[in-house]
Amino acid sequence: MTNCKRRELAKIAAQCRQGRLNEVLNYIIGFKRNHDGCSPSIRQIVASTVYSSTSSVHYALERLEKQKKITLTHTGESRQIMVIGGKWIYNE
Numbered sequence: 805m806t807n808c809k810r811r812e813l814a815k816i817a818a819q820c821r822q823g824r825l826n827e828v829l830n831y832i833i834g835f836k837r838n839h840d841g842c843s844p845s846i847r848q849i850v851a852s853t854v855y856s857s858t859s860s861v862h863y864a865l866e867r868l869e870k871q872k873k874i875t876l877t878h879t880g881e882s883r884q885i886m887v888i889g890g891k892w893i894y895n896e
Contacts (some may be wrong), residue, residue: 827853828864829873832885843885 831852835844846858846865855861865885868874875886 824854825864825868825871828855828861829868829887832874833887833890836885836887836890843883845883 828849831849832844835848836842844852846861849861850856850858853861855864865874865876869876873888875888877884877886
């Protein structure tokens, strides 16, 4: 395989990974909108996206955090996913 083909395949693979990460991010945003700002669990993300295990979702969340699209906070047993630049407004 030529170097040009390898670069092209690597670029396509990176786009696919980013597409899956965006799917997780969009799911989190939609979930928070529909559930009064609460974050989804890892298992809920697995059930609603292309990921098939909790470890792969955890890895995706870490990548989104490195990209500065989310912030993960751990308080005891609870986990909160904060979307960077997003805000939730209470509607009565």
